[in-house]
Amino acid sequence: MSSDDRRLDVLRAIVEDYVATREPVGSRALVERHSLGVSPATIRNDMAALEEAGYIAQPHTSAGRVPTDAGYRVFVDRLSTVKPLSGAERRAIGSFLEDAVDLDDVVDRSVRLIAQLTQQVAVVQYPSLRRSALRHVELVPVGPRHLLVVLITDTGRVEQRTVEAERDLDELVVARLRTHLNVSVAGRRLPQLGDALATLVDAFEPADVPLVRAVVTVVEETLALDSEERVVLAGTANLARGGTDFTGTLGTVLEALEEQVVLLRLLSDMAEDAVPVTVRIGHETQHAGLLETSFVTTAYGDEHGAVARVGSIGPTRMDYPATMSAVRAVARYLTRILAGS
Known part of the structure; x- marks a missing residue:
């Protein structure tokens, strides 16, 4: 040696x-x-x-x-294997997540599960609209001139917007528009929608074009929104139990975790790494409030690929193999659920 x-x-x-x-x-x-x-x-x-x-x-x-x-970075980079979960742990994860009733429930269960497994702060990013495909568009008249546009993605995310028409709504026109929209957009992601949505106008009478364009604009703008991206946290109390790990104040760490824009930037940066499980250690987080923490994340997705990330934040003195294993296991079950398998 x-x-x-x-x-x-x-x-x-x-x-x-x-x-x-x-x-x-x-x-x-x-x-x-x-x-x-x-x-x-x-x-x-x-x-x-x-x-x-x-x-x-x-x-x-x-x-x-x-x-x-x-030193932690060298240790993490040299890990040849991560600590495997037991069969009982894997079965518990599967049964707990598979009982979820909708996307919100899946995210809530996932974040609580990671916090429980790691005894650290858990982070789950909602599936990005930019990376999601549209499963269905529903149009619901909610007044003589107001139309509720409901977008349902392949990850189960639901977004609602209201369109105001220039004249009273015609139920037959709304029904035709609903049908044409779903034929055009089903299974497509944002980059693929432009041409499909643009051709919708040609299928309607000139008097109906303003409504069609208004609905198309709402669909495009909603899917393009970055501001709708968000993360869910659980387990912040776990940091207090390990308070001796922080030479600064725990409050500084908690304040940083409350800033969604900070976490979303970190998640976006980590998504660029070409490794299955990404680890940012201390100063690598590039945020003053997180200098004494490490962030372990991995991607989850559907049959089309990655749509968001899950992770765990704890002190730099964390059990990296166990944390990486727990995060990866939950991400795999999330992917399986979203892919419908």
Whole structure:
């Protein structure tokens, strides 16, 4: 074994011990708890090299060492496997999520489940309208000149908008428009809708064109909205139980988590990573309030691909393999449910 490989083993042992005990790790503890196959003097030399490289650091009040953000990053990048869930855990996840009655219930159950599995803050992003396909459009007259437009996506998301017509609604025209819309849009995503919606106008009399255009505009604008994207949180109380993990105030972390725009930006950035499970550690979150946290996320989707992300936020001293496993497992069940399989 090369000295570099051995030092990575020492780093892994330090991370695992610190996560388990919350106590800085000394060379004596490493000798007692791990079969590293080298002398205590060699371990001390390796720890000195790791500290010089910036992977571990010494708190002022202790002779032991703790991992730095860079140390956690090396540890996560070197993970060959994540901790598998037990069969009982997988069955519990499946039965709990499959009992959901609609999309809101699925999201609510998922976020509570991740919080329970990780004992950290759970985050579930609602399926993005931009990445969703339209399943059905319903048109409901709600007054002589007001038409309720209901959009139902393939992920089960429902959006409602109201259109005001220039003249009294004709039920036959509304029925024709409903039929033409659903023939044109069913199964299509936003980039595919432009031409299909544009041709609708040609199927109606000139007097009905303003209503058709108004409905088409509402459909396009609703699907293009970024402001409708949102995330749901659960388990913020879990952070208080590990309050000693934060040298700053817990309130700063909680304030950052309340900013939906911050979480959505992070989720969007993490979606660009070409790895199954993405991890942002400490300063990698690029937000002052989250410098002492790590964010683990993965994508979920439907038969067309990824539509949103789920994740867990906790202190940098988290059990990364277990957190990554829990997040990935819930995402897989979400995908299965949305795909209808």
